[in-house]
Amino acid sequence: MTQVERPAVIGRLVVCGVGLIGGSFALALRRAGLVGEVIGIGRSEASLQRAQALGVIDGYTMAWAEALKGADFVLLAMPVGQADAVAARMAPHLEAHTLVTDAGSTKRDMIEAFYAHLGDHLDRVVPAHPIAGAERSGADAAFAELFDDRKVVLTPLAENTPAAIERVAAVWAACGAQIRRMSPQEHDRVFAAVSHLPHLLAFGLVHDLAGRANSEELFSYAASGFRDFTRIAGSHPEMWRDICLANRHALLAELDQYLGELAYLRALLIGNDGPALEALFAEAREARNRWADKAFPS
Numbered sequence: 001m002t003q004v005e006r007p008a009v010i011g012r013l014v015v016c017g018v019g020l021i022g023g024s025f026a027l028a029l030r031r032a033g034l035v036g037e038v039i040g041i042g043r044s045e046a047s048l049q050r051a052q053a054l055g056v057i058d059g060y061t062m063a064w065a066e067a068l069k070g071a072d073f074v075l076l077a078m079p080v081g082q083a084d085a086v087a088a089r090m091a092p093h094l095e096a097h098t099l100v101t102d103a104g105s106t107k108r109d110m111i112e113a114f115y116a117h118l119g120d121h122l123d124r125v126v127p128a129h130p131i132a133g134a135e136r137s138g139a140d141a142a143f144a145e146l147f148d149d150r151k152v153v154l155t156p157l158a159e160n161t162p163a164a165i166e167r168v169a170a171v172w173a174a175c176g177a178q179i180r181r182m183s184p185q186e187h188d189r190v191f192a193a194v195s196h197l198p199h200l201l202a203f204g205l206v207h208d209l210a211g212r213a214n215s216e217e218l219f220s221y222a223a224s225g226f227r228d229f230t231r232i233a234g235s236h237p238e239m240w241r242d243i244c245l246a247n248r249h250a251l252l253a254e255l256d257q258y259l260g261e262l263a264y265l266r267a268l269l270i271g272n273d274g275p276a277l278e279a280l281f282a283e284a285r286e287a288r289n290r291w292a293d294k295a296f297p298s
């Protein structure tokens, strides 16, 4: 699915978790002129006040009953570990016409929470994952262009109506995104490999070096290659704890595969096998450059 129509204006948008993703979604829809009022709901009143001061949201509440009154569209953009509690709290107040989507980096656990608590509304709850973000978090990091030309993967439920899927796709497309569809299982397998494993490795490497007696000396000599490899270790610890735990089976499979690759590299070093090492590096460079040229054309 790539072609989607411009959606009707959302009178009342509710954003649960007004951080980088929730805030950017609100700003992107404002930019598109597609939103009346934006109401934030969250865990920390101080962050919601900050989001309002920045003009990301028009107002906020800590009460779902108030937030969902007359809501046309809800984005769930809190850490995925909060999904079950959030779905349970919103369920009694969700109106029949309200559309719901989410931004969670993992999909099977989000969907489990929807089935557990939102059974009467599943026709209008369309799970999604924007493949756009950064290591920064909070409403201060939000910006309207975040989703421009980035993919958003929808993992629709069997219960979703075609009209609800189309409308949610159109709203994400109005944020600038390109829409893709996957099953939740395929989604979680793919992102274990290309997102969750790299984050785990970056956190692990920095943690290992930071724990050494000579860590200050090591960091003082680290250059841009180290910065590039470890940028994502600056990401939000709670968010990544939740993602790694929610997708731990697929992540463990990827980690085992990678440990096999490391064992092979180790064997090449032990064997002083220059030709094999160079051949492996050449294959990796070729694959990496082909991907980068396509994903980020200059």
Ligand SMILES: NC(=O)C1=CN([C@@H]2O[C@H](COP(=O)(O)OP(=O)(O)OC[C@H]3O[C@@H](n4cnc5c(N)ncnc54)[C@H](O)[C@@H]3O)[C@@H](O)[C@H]2O)C=CC1
Binding pocket: 016, 017, 018, 019, 020, 021, 022, 041, 042, 043, 044, 047, 077, 078, 079, 080, 082, 085, 086, 103, 104, 105, 106, 129, 130, 131, 132, 133, 134, 135, 136, 137, 138, 139, 236, 239, 243
């Ligand atoms: N950061 C990224 O690059 C991307 C993140 N995501 C997903 O989007 C979601 C949000 O991520 P970010 O915006 O980066 O995080 P963030 O840390 O910038 O914002 C999350 C917000 O959720 C709030 N929150 C926490 N618990 C809550 C609860 N129980 N109820 C309501 N609000 C609550 C926090 O106070 C915070 O304001 C996560 O599920 C993450 O997996 C998806 C794509 C990219």
Ligand SMILES: O=C(O)C(=O)Cc1ccc(O)cc1
Binding pocket: 104, 105, 130, 131, 132, 133, 134, 135, 195, 232
């Ligand atoms: O910081 C980066 O480059 C990222 O990889 C951002 C990101 C984080 C989580 C997602 O689910 C999707 C994208």
